[in-house]
Amino acid sequence: MTSASPAAPAAKTRLRLVPLLEPRQSVAEGLRIGIYVGSLLLAVLVSVLLLAGAGVPPGDLGREIMTTAFSSPRALGSVLAQTAPLVVAGLATAIAFRANFWNIGLEGQMILGAIFASYVAIHDIGPESARLLLMAVAAALGGMIWVAGPGLLKIRLGVNEVITTLLLNYVAFNLLLHLLYGPWKDPVSAFPHTEQYEAFEKLPQLGWQNLTWALPLSGLLALALWWAYSFSRLGYLVDLMRSNATMARAVGVPVLGLSVASILGSGAVGGLTGFAIAAGIEGRMTQDFFVGYLFSGVLIAFLGRNHPLGVVVVAFFMAVLMLLGQSLQVFFGVPSALVQLIQAVFIICVAASEFFLTYRMHWRSAA
Amino acid sequence: MTIFRSVLKLAAVGTFATMQLAGMAQAEFAAVGNPKPAVILFGPSNDGGWSQAIDEARQKLEDELDMRIPQAEEIPESATAIRPAAELFIERGSNIIIGSAFGYSDTFKELAEQYPETVFINPAGTTNGPNLKSVYGRTYETQYLCGMVAGGLTKSNKIGFVAANPFGLVNWTVNAYLMGARQVNPDAELSVVFTGAWGDPVKERAATEALIEQGVDVVGQHVDTPTPQIVAAEHGIYGTGHHRDLSEFSAATQCSSVWTWDRFLKPEIEKIAAGAFEPAPYGAFLSIAEGGGDIACCGDAVSEELKAKVMAERDAIIAGKQIFAGPLSDRDGTLRVAEGEVLSDGDLWGMDWFVDGVTGQ
Numbered sequence A: 001m002t003s004a005s006p007a008a009p010a011a012k013t014r015l016r017l018v019p020l021l022e023p024r025q026s027v028a029e030g031l032r033i034g035i036y037v038g039s040l041l042l043a044v045l046v047s048v049l050l051l052a053g054a055g056v057p058p059g060d061l062g063r064e065i066m067t068t069a070f071s072s073p074r075a076l077g078s079v080l081a082q083t084a085p086l087v088v089a090g091l092a093t094a095i096a097f098r099a100n101f102w103n104i105g106l107e108g109q110m111i112l113g114a115i116f117a118s119y120v121a122i123h124d125i126g127p128e129s130a131r132l133l134l135m136a137v138a139a140a141l142g143g144m145i146w147v148a149g150p151g152l153l154k155i156r157l158g159v160n161e162v163i164t165t166l167l168l169n170y171v172a173f174n175l176l177l178h179l180l181y182g183p184w185k186d187p188v189s190a191f192p193h194t195e196q197y198e199a200f201e202k203l204p205q206l207g208w209q210n211l212t213w214a215l216p217l218s219g220l221l222a223l224a225l226w227w228a229y230s231f232s233r234l235g236y237l238v239d240l241m242r243s244n245a246t247m248a249r250a251v252g253v254p255v256l257g258l259s260v261a262s263i264l265g266s267g268a269v270g271g272l273t274g275f276a277i278a279a280g281i282e283g284r285m286t287q288d289f290f291v292g293y294l295f296s297g298v299l300i301a302f303l304g305r306n307h308p309l310g311v312v313v314v315a316f317f318m319a320v321l322m323l324l325g326q327s328l329q330v331f332f333g334v335p336s337a338l339v340q341l342i343q344a345v346f347i348i349c350v351a352a353s354e355f356f357l358t359y360r361m362h363w364r365s366a367a
Numbered sequence B: 001m002t003i004f005r006s007v008l009k010l011a012a013v014g015t016f017a018t019m020q021l022a023g024m025a026q027a028e029f030a031a032v033g034n035p036k037p038a039v040i041l042f043g044p045s046n047d048g049g050w051s052q053a054i055d056e057a058r059q060k061l062e063d064e065l066d067m068r069i070p071q072a073e074e075i076p077e078s079a080t081a082i083r084p085a086a087e088l089f090i091e092r093g094s095n096i097i098i099g100s101a102f103g104y105s106d107t108f109k110e111l112a113e114q115y116p117e118t119v120f121i122n123p124a125g126t127t128n129g130p131n132l133k134s135v136y137g138r139t140y141e142t143q144y145l146c147g148m149v150a151g152g153l154t155k156s157n158k159i160g161f162v163a164a165n166p167f168g169l170v171n172w173t174v175n176a177y178l179m180g181a182r183q184v185n186p187d188a189e190l191s192v193v194f195t196g197a198w199g200d201p202v203k204e205r206a207a208t209e210a211l212i213e214q215g216v217d218v219v220g221q222h223v224d225t226p227t228p229q230i231v232a233a234e235h236g237i238y239g240t241g242h243h244r245d246l247s248e249f250s251a252a253t254q255c256s257s258v259w260t261w262d263r264f265l266k267p268e269i270e271k272i273a274a275g276a277f278e279p280a281p282y283g284a285f286l287s288i289a290e291g292g293g294d295i296a297c298c299g300d301a302v303s304e305e306l307k308a309k310v311m312a313e314r315d316a317i318i319a320g321k322q323i324f325a326g327p328l329s330d331r332d333g334t335l336r337v338a339e340g341e342v343l344s345d346g347d348l349w350g351m352d353w354f355v356d357g358v359t360g361q
Helices: A029-053 A058-069 A073-098 A106-122 A128-157 A161-181 A214-231 A233-243 A245-250 A255-282 A293-303 A308-332 A336-358 B002-011 B050-065 B079-091 B102-114 B139-153 B168-184 B201-213 B227-234 B261-273 B304-318 B345-349
Strands: A017-023 A359-365 B037-040 B096-098 B119-123 B132-137 B158-163 B189-194 B218-222 B238-243 B253-258 B284-286 B294-297 B335-337
Touching (some): A073 A255, A073 A308, A233 A255, B096 B261, B139 B253, B158 B201, B189 B201
Parallel strands (some): B096 B119, B158 B189
């Protein structure tokens, strides 16, 4: 501490504190939850202030959100309907990230998945009873084909997969446009989407709200991956490879095989994301069914720490944020730009909380 | 499947319509009494084009009908986004839901069946029912008139056109634009570039600059942003706008093909309130006279003589003149409309051909 000279007024005496960062060796569960909750509370506080500035009284806000957005089965149904594709998108990304393969090509893989599934639907391939299964298999195959090239380039030549997977999104989109404005234009309306799938080509309704089987199936996929990563030998080896590939190879872990499996697995689930939307939500392939899922997928995988169950939880909250944005617009007439700002505040707060989980911060005086 | 498809094609000649004829037989829609409309916008309400045109109509209606009309903007064309937005409004007491995108069509159809007490109106939609009506304008009429302006202004006889996506409702504006231009200038040629996106300022700028390099000196457009007009002004050439009066963004704009949604929606809302909603199996396909649109014309560069010609043609169209009247052949020489006939609405929606003088990329 700087010593104050007796002549100087007390105000001149300044205590300058600087942070000192120390990486945490381990994080207690309570602290983890505390930090997450704290970041959410901060986000709520900032959002309420922003909205108050825009003329929404905080009291009204709380009441509206609690009574309207979360209490009715209809609202919960809407959130869950949006959750399903986000879960699959987050899983597709997490599988790749977990193996240190930065797959930024989710949208391309979704498009190829939907194209392959639509091909099966349009050309009536296979018996009606097996049609959906065939569409799903085709979608997974399409996604795998689209990620295989960047995977091969990365493994054999060390080409940066961020660039290759990202650019292939544009190739896939142009392929989609070609099909929708050309051979696959809707024969009924001449508008640019495929014809409607037959009833047996859509994921069946659950019978509650407007939910389809996309929701339980995405949950099952998350459970299966959770089991694989947490309890199977495979998951252990993938994590070993992720933390140090050279060491893993030295001790005999089949690094090449695991990388290939993870990359193709990510592509396959990416293709299934396209299938989940085309067959589970839209009932046909539309021109922009994939828009936004790339960034959502990366965000969900990141915030869910590439953990399958974390992905499910984060996907649910993402869906809540999206739907909450709508109710803010509908009920309070706030512009959508403000809604997006609030969504960003939540995401930044949660993302920033990672920092406090990774580091312990000591305050030292800078003498 | 192919047979199934051709049957469908025949059945849906109107095609403004994945109409389900069975649905049309349902009972007439009852009066809603106290109308409470709400608007769901596909784009941001200040996009300068399509969405803003609907938003401006909403504001006019608020004044004229003396009511607040809430809206939600930037609701993407995905069932998971459209449905909750519409349902929030309905729970909140709205009984007339106004959409703004063809990607809303399937979801609006489902919602209309689920909420029979609510009327759904969807500009640019394709589905219809007892309480659901899709609406679009005969934009070829207004683009034809702006094409006349372009034809009169061009010195090089090379006109450019920046278009979004190549299908019926865009292709007809391309064709009509050149037909209008040729009416005042038979030597006019039209180069069209499709950007593949409804609103992508970057691609629109690249497309406009490429056209200008090819020597065009007037640029027309059918995209959602005013970018082509802004680029035209930067290069000191003229242009014509679409969706709204784009002279607000660019001094280059000499004519705009504009929406006048309030002219359609005001009487429509009043009819719904009075219990006189008229379902239409093929939706409403509005001419200038029916409130489908109009032109904002003309800029300073347009001579009084040219302006008089355009306005006289506008009067003729309002009085019933048809743009796609036979004999009309496409650029490959195939006869598309026989002598004495007029292109059907179904063929308009399915238009995948261009008239002589149109050059693609």
